[in-house]
Amino acid sequence: MNIVVCVKQVPDTSDPDTEVHIDGTGKGVDQGKFSFVINDADNFAVEEAILLKEKHGGEVTVVNIGPEAANQVIRMALAKGGDSAVRLDDEKFAYSDPVATARLLASALKDVEYDLVMTGCLATDDGYGAVGIALAQLLGVPHAAYAKTVEVVDDKKLKVGRELEGGLLEMNEIELPCVLAIQTGGNEPRYASFKGIREASKKEIKVMDLAATGLSEDQVGEAGSVAVMTQYSVPEVGELAEILEGDPAETAGKLAGILKEKGLV
Amino acid sequence: MGDILVLAEHRQGELREVTLELLTLAGQLGGNVTALLLGSGVDDFASKIAGFADKVMVVDDPMFADFNQMAYQAALAEIIKNDKPGLVLIGNTGQGVDLVGSLAVELDLPFTTDAIAVVMEGDKPVVTRQYYGGKINGTINFKDAETYVIGVREAAVPAGEGGKSGEVAKVDNPVTAEITARKFLEYVEAAIGDVDITQSALLVSVGRGIREDKNLPMIEELAALMGADISGSRAVIDAGWLPADRQVGISGKTVKPKLYLALGISGAFQHVTGIKGSDLVVAINKDPDAPIFQYADFGIVDDLLKVVPALIDKIKETKG
Numbered sequence: 081m082n083i084v085v086c087v088k089q090v091p092d093t094s095d096p097d098t099e100v101h102i103d104g105t106g107k108g109v110d111q112g113k114f115s116f117v118i119n120d121a122d123n124f125a126v127e128e129a130i131l132l133k134e135k136h137g138g139e140v141t142v143v144n145i146g147p148e149a150a151n152q153v154i155r156m157a158l159a160k161g162g163d164s165a166v167r168l169d170d171e172k173f174a175y176s177d178p179v180a181t182a183r184l185l186a187s188a189l190k191d192v193e194y195d196l197v198m199t200g201c202l203a204t205d206d207g208y209g210a211v212g213i214a215l216a217q218l219l220g221v222p223h224a225a226y227a228k229t230v231e232v233v234d235d236k237k238l239k240v241g242r243e244l245e246g247g248l249l250e251m252n253e254i255e256l257p258c259v260l261a262i263q264t265g266g267n268e269p270r271y272a273s274f275k276g277i278r279e280a281s282k283k284e285i286k287v288m289d290l291a292a293t294g295l296s297e298d299q300v301g302e303a304g305s306v307a308v309m310t311q312y313s314v315p316e317v318g319e320l321a322e323i324l325e326g327d328p329a330e331t332a333g334k335l336a337g338i339l340k341e342k343g344l345v
Numbered sequence: 346m347g348d349i350l351v352l353a354e355h356r357q358g359e360l361r362e363v364t365l366e367l368l369t370l371a372g373q374l375g376g377n378v379t380a381l382l383l384g385s386g387v388d389d390f391a392s393k394i395a396g397f398a399d400k401v402m403v404v405d406d407p408m409f410a411d412f413n414q415m416a417y418q419a420a421l422a423e424i425i426k427n428d429k430p431g432l433v434l435i436g437n438t439g440q441g442v443d444l445v446g447s448l449a450v451e452l453d454l455p456f457t458t459d460a461i462a463v464v465m466e467g468d469k470p471v472v473t474r475q476y477y478g479g480k481i482n483g484t485i486n487f488k489d490a491e492t493y494v495i496g497v498r499e500a501a502v503p504a505g506e507g508g509k510s511g512e513v514a515k516v517d518n519p520v521t522a523e524i525t526a527r528k529f530l531e532y533v534e535a536a537i538g539d540v541d542i543t544q545s546a547l548l549v550s551v552g553r554g555i556r557e558d559k560n561l562p563m564i565e566e567l568a569a570l571m572g573a574d575i576s577g578s579r580a581v582i583d584a585g586w587l588p589a590d591r592q593v594g595i596s597g598k599t600v601k602p603k604l605y606l607a608l609g610i611s612g613a614f615q616h617v618t619g620i621k622g623s624d625l626v627v628a629i630n631k632d633p634d635a636p637i638f639q640y641a642d643f644g645i646v647d648d649l650l651k652v653v654p655a656l657i658d659k660i661k662e663t664k665g
Contacts, residue, residue, distance in 0.1 A: 093477045094553055094580065094611075099634070100480040109477070120583075178458075179450060201442075206476055209437075210458045210496075213446030222415060222526040225443040239530070244356070244439030245499075245595050247535030250412065255526040263596075265583040306455035306490075309483040312476065321628060321644035331645040332655035335627065338643060340663050342625065344547065344604045345571055 081138040081232070081256075084192060085129040086185055086199040086212070087122040087157055089150040091115070093204060102312040107175070109312065118153040121200025125262035127269040128230055129198055130161035136232055138195070139163040143188050145173060145181065151285060158280035159272035166192075170289040172297055177305035182214035184300060187293035189219070194257060196238070201226050201261040206309075212261035223259040224252055228266040347431025347468070347491070349374060352421065352444075353382040353394055354436050356412065357532060360390045363436035365504035367497055368397035371434055372505070374465050379430070380511070383420055385410035396507035406518040411529040414443040416520060421448055423519035430492055432470055434463075437496035445496040455487040456494035461501045470495060478613050479636050499595070500618060538590040540574050547573035548602045548623075550593055551581055552616075554609015554630060554649050558586040563653050564608065570660055576600065578610050594619040608649045612637025629653075 091114035092098060101110045118126070129140045142157045142165040144150050154165045166188045173184060189197070197219070199212035209225065216223030228249065229241035236256055241249040243263045272280070290300060302308055324334045339345040349371040354361040364380070371378040380398040382391055385407045395401050402424070408416045421444070425433060435441040437459045449456030461482075462473040470493050472485040487493050542548060549568040555561065568575045575591060582592040593600055594616040601622030608629050610616060617640045620626060628641035629649045638644045645652055 091477070093480065100477045102481060109481070124583075178446060179456075182446075182450070204478060207474070207478075208458050209442050210446035210456075213443065214450045217447035217450035223443075223447065224414075224527070226439055241533065242439060242443070243596055246598070247589065247592065247596055248356075249533040249535070250439070251530040251533055252413075253528045253530055258526075264579065265589070268585060306449075306488045307457040307472075307485050308488075309474075309476075310486045311484045313482045313484070315475070315479070315482045318639040321626075321638045321641035323638070323644045323646060328647055328651040328655040329659075331647060332652050332659045335643065335645065335652075335656060336659035336663050338627075339571075339604070339660070342604075344625070345660050345663060 081132055081136045081195045082141070082193050083129045083132060083138060084141045084143055084189060084194045084197045085125050085157065085162070086143045086197070087126060087153055088119040088144065088200070088203050089116050089146050089153045090119045090203055090205045092117045094120075102314070106311050107309065116149065116152070118156065119200050119203050121202055121262055121264050123269045124264050124267055125198040125200050126157045126160060126162070127267045128262055130270070131267060132196070132230070132232070133161060141166065141192050141194070143185060144168070145184055154285055155277070155280045156272055158283050159276035160270055161276070164283065165285040166288060167285050168288045168293065172290050172301050175302040175305065175308065176300060177307050178208045178210035178214050179306050180300050180304035181211050182218055183295065183304060184293060185211070185215050186218045187295055188288060190294070196256060197259045199259070199261050201263045209261070212259050216259035219259065221257050221259060222254050223261065224254055225261045226263045227260040228263040230260060347429065348377040348379055349432045349434060350425065350428065350430035351378060351380050351398070352433070352435045352441070353380050353390065354438060354440055355384060355387065355390060356440070360393060361436070361438070362504060363438055363499045364394065365397055365507070366500065366502050367434045367436060368394065369505040370463060370497060370502040372397070372509070373502070374432070374463065376431065381421070381424060383409040383417060391513045395509070395511040395513055397509055398511040399509060400511045401513045403513060403515045404518050405515060408518065408520065408524065412440045413524060413527060413529045414447070415524045415527045417444055418448050418451065419520040419522070419524065420518065422451055425452060425492060431468060433492060433494045435494065435496050437498045441496050445494055449494040452492070454492050454494050455490050456496070457485045458496035460495050460497045463495060463497065469493070478611065480634070498614070536590060538588050540591070542574055542576045542591055542593065542600055543598050545574040545576070545600065545602050547571055547604045548576050548600060549573045549606045549608065550576040550578070550610060551587070551608045552578040552610030553580045555581065556650070558584070560650060561586060563650070567653055567657050570657060573604070573606070578616050607637055607641065608653065610637050611635045612640055
């Protein structure tokens with residue numbers, strides 16, 4: 081089974097020390113202090129791809145849209161078991177919405193043979209959760225969002241569990257080829273081995289610019305987008321908690337007092 | 346502006362609340378509101394929805410008994426092409442997310458997902474969304490079109506009282522072809538383990554701020570001392586540090602304890618949606634801007650790994 085897995089490099093905003101500041105243009109954020117990581121859900125998609133490859137054979141192609149610095153996440157996916165990689169990189173791709181992004185990914189797949197395409201279900205930076213779904217429509221294949229369990233029924237179909245609210249799994253049978261937008265938590269993403277990392281450093285990452293995609297300028301970036309994020313703003317803050325001040329011994333003492341007063345300890 | 350079409354959502358024989366939220370939002374935006382109900386034997390849903398819509402369009406067919414994105418998309422595409430609504434609202438839910446992007450691409454319509462606010466500027470909707478885990482907001486402007494498709498976050502707009510009495514119209518199923526590429530099989534319920542956190546009176550809940558699972562024993566000691574159960578955010582469950590049935594939030598459990606002690610939890614909406622029924626929320630987080638402080642009654646801005654040991658000592662003293 082040949083698999084394509086799409087990975088995005090995102091700022092590690094899960095770290096409480098990471099502050100997000102809107103830049104002077106209002107359409108971007110200051111990137112200077114960010115450390116970058118593979119998007120959380122994409123990490124689970126990579127693991128699912130490698131697990132399927134180990135069980136059923138085939139090749140895994142890693143696809144990314146990003147600058148040269150994104151090679152870091154691509155190489156890590158290659159080190160875990162990916163076979164080849166494509167990186168779409170052109171300044172004209174900036175500000176692509178989910179449709180323009182999906183169009184770029186589709187262009188990278190035109191020369192790739194695949195049975196299954198996987199993305200993460202949601203990116204931690206822009207949170208659209210729409211790229212994989214739009215991509216499936218562009219490719220003309222079925223899809224499933226929030227896919228948490230993936231089982232190969234035969235070489236024509238998969239059994240896929242979609243995670244809904246409350247943790248309920250909606251089981252579906254889906255024909256191949258298809259696109260799965262993978263939810264977090266369905267597997268245990270491995271660490272790359274030293275040997276894998278060494279081998280990955282020798283694998284070629286094919287770079288595609290606008291000309292290589294075969295797309296026109298008005299199909300990518302802001303021009304190719306249907307919904308453009310035009311202005312970032314700082315959210316209005318609701319009423320805040322009463323903050324207990326002091327060093328840990330003081331704040332803990334105050335909290336213990338409050339809990340006692342309310343009969344909770 | 347043109348009419349607003351709202352997709353009703355139901356699951357396992359229950360109409361989902363997001364349906365009434367979307368209809369309430371549609372009513373606020375003005376224009377004629379049509380609810381589209383795809384289902385099988387759903388007359389009771391139709392009469393409930395009629396209180397929130399000017400018209401309820403019901404397509405009653407076994408094909409829609411359970412959610413199948415391909416069947417839903419085929420029906421919606423035909424109805425949108427035919428009726429040309431100005432705006433289509435769909436819940437940004439497990440069902441809606443599966444549908445919005447592909448439906449809009451099929452019909453070549455502008456769309457966005459996970460809207461937390463929608464306003465009309467003339468005939469055009471303008472959407473507010475969250476970015477970077479809710480740390481900042483962003484405004485979405487659409488390209489001009491006849492119809493816009495928007496996925497709206499659950500609970501972004503509280504459901505109103507209704508007060509309408511829309512006409513219920515059964516229409517023929519516009520989907521004539523059999524759907525074969527994707528089939529609904531069954532639902533599998535999440536397992537419940539040794540502790541049912543939806544029934545817990547006291548919850549000590551941990552998030553990413555715990556950093557490593559080797560810090561869990563400290564949390565276990567605190568919970569044991571307080572007689573509390575332990576729950577966690579998605580990150581901690583995904584990491585395998587707590588079992589899946591301890592997850593609080595949209596894709597986990599909705600809890601209603603007397604005390605919810607949130608340790609190192611940032612407070613993304615997916616999480617806080619699950620804790621709104623708590624009597625008292627206390628948050629300990631080193632990030633003063635963490636959204637959790639907007640939902641907490643009391644907060645401590647500090648590293649939980651420093652505060653928790655101190656809290657254990659103080660509670661021991663309190664107990665004498």
